[in-house]
Amino acid sequence: MLIKMQDITKAMQEKARELLQNKEVELVIGFSKGSLPLRYTPCFIRQPEEAEKLAWGYGCENNLAVYLRKRPEKMAVIAKGCDSRSIVELIKENQVKRENLVIIGVPCRGMIDRQKLSRLLAGKELREAEIKDGLVAVQGKDISASFPLDQLLYDSCLTCQHPNPVLYDYLLGEQVPARGSDTFADVAGFESRPPAERRSYLMKELSRCIRCYACRQACPMCFCEECFADCSMPQWVSKSSLDVQANLFFQAVRVLHLAGRCVDCGACDRACPMGIDLRTLTRKMVRDIQELFGYTAGISLDEKPPLAAPIKTAAGHV
Amino acid sequence: MKVTQRLLETLGIERERLRLAWISASEGAKFAETVTEFTNQLKELGPNPLRTSPGVQEKPCSA
Incomplete structure (x- = not known):
């Protein structure tokens, strides 16, 4: 079953409100809708009544782990697969305290590359976009077209092996099947x-x-x-x-x-x-x-970073 | 070292241009030998290819 982005948005707002109301966190870092179609922007919520600003969609592309360092307060963060992997590495490097962090994981279906879309529209202005059943319907001045979602996703999303958060306290929405292996x-x-x-x-x-x-x-x-x-x-x-x-x-x-x-x-x-x-x-x-x-970053909290662990090679050392 | 050598190779710089040798302070002869050998190898390889790439101002290569 395909869970709608709107449902995830709603669940996200509720969870943020609850965490702020119960004073479990002082800050929720997520996304809110931008002023242009398909655009979302990082947003910082401190009051329970502001939680309705939070939104989820195919433009939540920023890696929110970038905002977590050096914050004294307890906070919650919305994390896709990639964000959660960065968080794992930041915890391992003692940059973020796990106990200060509530991770609201969201399985990710990939994010839309607006550059790809803009190339397909030959630079024409996009005014509206609707995503339904794997198709992106776009409207604008002199345009009305529909593209398969996969054609518009970022290259990094097309090879993504970990669309589901690897570390989380709450998970919103259903797990997404991973794409076929990345052959580089x-x-x-x-x-x-x-x-x-x-x-x-x-x-x-x-x-x-x-x-x-x-x-x-x-x-x-x-x-x-x-x-x-x-x-x-x-x-x-x-x-x-x-x-x-x-x-x-x-x-x-x-x-x-x-x-x-x-x-x-x-x-x-x-x-x-x-x-x-x-x-x-x-x-x-x-x-x-x-x-x-043999190391992939951000998969587990226990695996030692490769440059901190003893190295085994055919020759015995490097 | 391995990681850096591989990276250099991708950038189009021969991996032989980077070398790591462990030499103790008491091994003066070994140090001189290693440096001479490495210098000769670098001379053979010639200037850094990135310096002479097209579209880039060529700088005199100081030995």
């Missing part, structure tokens, strides 16, 4: 290209980088108090976005710092205002960590 065919495909081609592809992508660091800010795991890119003594990397090599170097180090921690939620990729393909590198790291260490 995209990573293998990229690596099979000649080195010069790979270099020029990445340089071309990163030539658009404006160093706004939205990728870093959107990532729940990018939480260094001082990022190496912001250091000026020593200055590890040029701060000019015109220096394409430095842009690539920044991404390479970012990816390296996320080794064994990245849950491939795609938040960095979605946050990029320049539409740079960041997931080629992040996914490469996710796959390498799986291959080398």
